[in-house]
Amino acid sequence: MTVDEGQPGYARHAVEVFAEELDEFLAAVMAEAGEHADPAxxxxxxxxxxxxVLGTAGTRGMLGIGLPDEVPAGPWLRAAFxxxxxxxxxxLVDTAVTLAGFSVAAFANEEQHAFFxxxxxGGELTMCVAYSEREAGSDLRALSATAVEEGGGYVLSGVKTLVTGAHKADWCCTVARTGPLGSAAMTMFLVDMAAPGVRVVRRPTMNGWTLDEVHFDAVRLPPGAVLGEPGRAWRQLAAALRAERSGMFHLGFARHALDGLRRHLRETGGGDPVSRDAFAALEVDFTAGVRLACRALSADRGSSDAVAQxxxxxxFATELLQRIAQEATEAAGHQGMIHAPLFAPEPAPAAAGGRFAWEYLERVHGTIGAGANELQRDTIAQAGLGLPTARRK
Known part of the structure; x- marks a missing residue:
């Protein structure tokens, strides 16, 4: 990320200083990461x-950067993070602040603010976000998990799928139906993962790590578990997902992958002209992706333009990642197809230590998570271009 792409003047110095400090911190802590590998x-x-790492970053004030939004240069500081x-x-990708910080900051009551x-x-608490279900992935209005009012609180039942980090989370931000099927009555809840009736099942992905299922088996929730307004979760979800889609995480991954591809091309004599041209085109696309992300950050929140941006x-960012992975595996030939997990103790005898093949498998899920790209294109057409809504068959 460059610090002058669309940022207001007051933000530039603050972002430059923070980004430099953050880079130094991350380089230092990640130097020993190879001793702590867990491919699952x-x-x-x-x-x-x-x-x-989470606790150290929290102590240094890095996790809360940009919260609340009223902090000067807040969105830009968050993007730099x-x-x-x-x-x-x-x-630090799936931290409580990253996953649920917007929802808690925007919708929590005074007591919840003070606790969470x-x-x-501070990095003391981890949290997962559990929205999707087997029959309600991109269309959350089809969700079947229920929260029934009982004894002044709620009884939560249902199964959430495709959840990252549930096995290590202290709390869960989830959504359940609190009205009849077909209605928009859904409510957001904060659930203690240690509560009776909460069960996590880990499911392997094609890249070796695990996504989680979270089973809520008649979990009793106190009244204070409601996040925001009862029955208003749909609007809250839409706002939270918009905040999640600036693309900066994906662009950070893209920068890492492009740097790895550049090193490989240099180590192998620069590659053939086709590979060099393809790499140059990807660098141009990366710059375009940064501009798009900055435009999204600059847009007036809540406007149709902000939604489309x-x-x-x-x-753009998630599909750029796929293009980078494709080019890397092709440029490396058969060595680009040898796979190794991240931080493997002994790098595989392959291009980039097996990272290119890992990228190739990994970058599928970015185009599906946080709203599948097919649905994002519908949003662009409707909110950005003003085209009429058409029901998918």
């Missing part, structure tokens, strides 16, 4: 190491 986790690192964390492969925000920004940034 999305980050590739074990939980004790993750929590140590997202980009740097991804570019360094640091285990200091612990989230966020979707554009997400689609």
């Amino acid at each position: 986790d999305l980050t590739g690192l074990d939980e004790p190491f993750e929590r140590r 997202d980009f740097a964390v991804a570019a360094h492969d640091a285990p 925000l200091p612990r989230m920004t 966020a979707s554009m940034a997400k689609v």
Whole structure:
């Protein structure tokens, strides 16, 4: 991320200073990451190491940067954090602040603010986000999990799928139906993962790490578990997902992958002219992706333009990652197809130590998560171009 792409003048110095400090910190802590490998986790690192990095970043005030939005240059500082964390492969991607910080900051009541925000920004508390279900992936209006009012609180039942980090989370931000099927009555809840009736099942992905299922078996929730307004979760979800789609995490991953491809081309004599031209085109696309992300950050929140810009940034960045992975595997030939997990103790005898093949498998899920790209294109057409809504068959 460059610090002058569309940023207001007052933000530039603050972002430059923060980005430099963050880069130094991440380079130092990640120097020992190879001693803490865990291929079954999305980050590739074990939980004790993750929590140590999380706590240190929290103590240094890095996790809460940009919260609340009223902080001067807040969105740009947050974007700088997202980009740097991804570019360094640091285990700070699925933190409580990253996943649920917007929802808690925007919708929590005074008591929830007092309990959650200091612990989230201090790195003391981890949280997962559980929205999707087997029959309600991109269309959350089809969700079947229910929360029935009982004894002044709620009883939560249902199964959430495709959840990252549930096996190591202290709390879960989830959504359940609190009205009849077909209605928009859904409510957001904060659930203690240690509560009776909460069960996590880990499911392997094609890249070796695990996504989780979270089973809520008649979990009793107190009234204070409601996040925001009862029955208003749909609007809250839409706002939270828009905040998640600036694309800066994906662009940080893209920067890391492009740097790896550049090193490979140099080590192998620069590659053939076709590979060099393809690499140059990807660098141009990366610059375009940064501009799109900055436009999304600059747009007036809540406007139709902001909705369209966020979707554009997400689609472009996630598909750029796939193009980079494709080019890397092709440029490396058969060595680009040898796979190794992140932070493997002994790098595989392959291009980039097996990273190119890992990227090739990994970058599928970015185009599906946080709203599939097909649906994002619908949003761009409707909110950005003003085209009429058409029901999919």
